[in-house]
Amino acid sequence: MRKTKRKQDEIEKIYIPSQLPSCVSESESGDEYDPLAPFVARMFNDIIEKGDREIVVVCFGTNAISGDSLGPSVGTLLTKKYDVSAFVYGTDEAQINGKNMREWLAFIKSVHKNALFVAVDASLGNKDKVGQIVFRDDGVCPSGVTGKSERFGDIGVLGIVARNQGDPLMQLLTVSPVYVDNLANEIAVMLKAALA
Template identity: 35%
Template sequence: MLRRTEYYNPTITSSADDMSARMCKILKSLRSGDRSTVVLCIGTDRATGDALGPLVGSLLSNSQCAYRVYGTLQHPVHALNLNDTIKKIYTEHQYPVVIAVDASLGHRTDVGMVTLTKAPLLPGIGVNKKLPAIGDLSITGIVNLSGKPGLSLLQSTRLYTVNNMAHYIADVIMRTEAST
């Protein structure tokens, strides 16, 4: 079973199939009984790099995704409302499987890559925020370099990179939903 982070390259055509197949296996192992699946897309549209989550959420919402989606461009989930949203998720869904999506910072060679981890997401860690861990499965898009000026890096991230990764992640989630 997936314990480490796996990296996927959105520019390789077969990559979406590979990531979706892996997600299907993980979701099947997590979904016992009537557990619903929720996608929590974290971020804000006020910084280009941090808009990855809300972009994914909007794409999924506009695609008639059967999973319940929290966090869109219109209604983002960010540091100020994350705790309330987590409470809402666990109030509205009994023991849900949560797929958490967020932007991340990484090494120069990993910018543009998408990660998949069977572990909770640690939102805000790249910009030194202490927010609650969330998710049974986490997906991140590495939008820029990690380093001291994390917040300024998120603000100077290319929209092109974020947009491509958002479409890729939404496509993978839609493929996974169709297969489970």
């Protein structure tokens, strides 16, 4: 886990609009361009740069709040549908949320010493960022809405599920579960490609 603090503008971010077609023709030669390629390439390079470290994906959230169910949905897809070659924690059946996060993280860190942690969480954002996926090279701040947690992870993947205005809990409660499931599937597909 990183302990350094950096200014917001120094953090590497890649925004990927949601609901993109899987392939978009880009060149006259007929080659296809995958709009997810920059994300997958960047994550793959980060994983390669970390050396032979074990990869652990930690998905934060709870199914009790539709907007916050993104993490567990991603974890479930990674374990049940895509069967990735990494340890995955935080699924629909075993959620990691504000109530049990300290215990889970202590356990995960004790079992996976010196691992490369990829953290996945839902987030609120500006109106123009809703529906996008954000890649961070400094992890995520789970339970950030409540201000009760510290940053976790070497690589962070955030799905912007709603606008950051008014009461954050109300914003998360009003997000469509179908919308969250679609965004979760996009993230799971990206992670599967990056971890392959």
